[in-house]
Amino acid sequence: MRPPRTYAGTRTAVLHRGAVVATVPVALAALLAGAGPAGAATTGTPGVGDPYFPLSGNGGYHVGHYDLNLRYDPTGRRLDGKAVLTVRATQKLTRFNLDLNGLKVTALTVDNVKAGFRRSGQELIVSPPRALNRNQTFKVAVAYTGVPGPVIDPDGSKDGWIPTDDGAFVAGEPQGAMTWFPGNSHPKDKSSYDFTITVPQGRTAVANGVFLGQKTAGGRTTFRWRQTEPMAAYLATATVGKFKVEQYTTPSGIKVYNAVDPREAAASAAVLKKLPSVLEWEAKLFGPYPYRAAGAIVDRAPQVGYALETQTRPVYDRAPALSTLVHESAHQWFGDSVTLTSWKDIWLNEGFATYTEWLYAEQHGGPSAQKTFDERYATAADDALWSFPPADPGSGANIFARPVYDRGAMALHKLRTTTGDRAFFQILRTWAAQHRNGHGTTAQFTALAERVSGKDLDQLFRTWIGTKGKPSAP
Incomplete structure (x- = not known):
């Protein structure tokens, strides 16, 4: 991500879904199960113990899949969402936490039964109607609404849902995923995703993975995306704007979807044209490209100051330099996969x-x-x-x-x-x-x-x- 927050390929320089449930490796299951204190009763911990972001993520469970249904109005900047999480308990749970910042929760169920919940800072504390057994798989559905905004990171920069003049620049490293959907927001927990995003007609909503199609009705367009390979929450995006879209398939079969703000199109064209050759060159050095999809989101978001390696489709706050494209593409191996x-x-x-x-x-x-x-x-x-x-x-x-x-x-x-x-x-x-x-x-x-x-x-x-x-x- 962002090169030392400036612009060159990341934060400084620029500082550089049919639901498919991601499986969790045995070693990761042990990490997640061990996030709480030894012999902990039946409460998932509020955080996985990261020394720099102690409240990020949560203990006691693994999210296999997120199904996110979002509706965004760029004029009023209002987001209405429903997140359905497919979850496996890694310990017995009478209570567990989700990360969610700001937005108002209007309904919450566990396996289609109303569950108790309360808020404490970025923690959404859920009390299921009955205890969940270790290794039990269950679904958590959260309906929520509000005007999302970014979080301010320890270095003073913004991440999360960052409004723009025509939509939103959505980049979640290191802690911004919780500004637009509830989840287990630490890189230890990786999941598959489905996105259904509805925006006013004339706007485009771009997320991760393979583009499944779009449909316009009643002055609104709904875009559907699927990320089947496991992804950390900070690498998810749902960027919205007025974009010029380009789609093609590379000779190696990678589905490319580029979305470019028209104001950045001329400055981006030559660099984006090199994307297939950059990915091919990196694959020769590092091994096969990890995903079925690729591309770029080039926004005009001068208030951001960095690019981010959002999985399969990095998001750039302006037309990227070639070095930035190389940097964010390399992250698909190192950081994302x-x-x-x-x-x-x-x-x-x-x-x-x-x-x-x-x-x-x-x-x-x-x-x-x-x-x-x-x-x-x-x-x-x-x-x-x-x-x-x-x-x-x-x-x-x-x-x-x-x-x-x-x-x-x-x-x-x-x-x-x-x-x-x-x-x-x-x-x-x-x-x-x-x-x-x-x-x-x-x-x-x-x-x-x-x-x-x-x-x-x-x-x-x-x-x-x-x-x-x-x-x-x-």
Whole structure:
């Protein structure tokens, strides 16, 4: 996501559904079940224990599928929604929480029976009519309404449902999903999605996955989308605006849907034309593209200041640079398909996407990755680049700061020069394949790198991602 919130491929630079229920890996089930205290009674915890966002997500259950039915009026900025969640309890539950910020809940049922609920900040606390047994699958239906708005992140930027002059720019990293639908809003919990979005005729509503069609009646148009591969809530979008739409299928069978604000169309055309070749190039490096659909949402949202790798279809707040397109496309492997389990591991997303920019430049007539590395290393020792280790930014305020992106990329370059190209690219392909549609941690990546390369890499990783300050030698 967003490069160090500026504009270049993410937050700073620009800072870069027939319901199909996503299965949950055994390891993830253990993570979710263990989110609460050992021996906890029958109450799901309000949060999964993330050190930077302690109330994000919830314990005691896994959401397999979200069916979101939304109706949005850009003039009055009112959102009416119904979310039906297909859920499996990972412990016995007499009470559980959903994340929902701001919007008014008008009805809530569990398995079609009215359930009790109350609000406490971002927590929607649900009391089902009867206890839910461990491993029981059930449906939660929540009807809600209101005027959604963004949340302010620890670094001062906005994410979530961000109104624009013709609709809404919807980008949920790290905590904005709760501004427009109730859910288990932490990357640990990945789910499949169906979206049905109704907007005034003349507007377009764009979500994740495969476009299933649209229908206009009574001055309104309804758009349907399906994301079958598991997706973290922060990667969901329902962006609305007046868009010029382009659809095609690539030679490899990927369904592309681009939605571009007409005011950004001319500036976007040349870069968007390269999307199929960028995805093909990345697939050669990292392994098969993880999804059936791809594309881009190019909005005009100057108040946002970043792009985001919303799954299958990144959203850009303006016409993207080619480097930004490369960055957000790389996230489809690193961040979207292989998803972090703790926000402190964000370098696994941003360092990898940033290094992909370096690789693309190196292989397409630009500077070598070594030259880019050397330029970064020449930065003074008191520069912010060296202010904290990429593998532990220290707080939510730092997860989109420069060390995560640039120093994370530098660590990967050191890994490449230490192990050699053959082993390095095998590490990346193996990482993407072994954790496809799942999760990964820094410890797992470093262990994989040592196993594939046959080298002791402890000192390398300690120096480049685990220690603050400028390393004494490049």
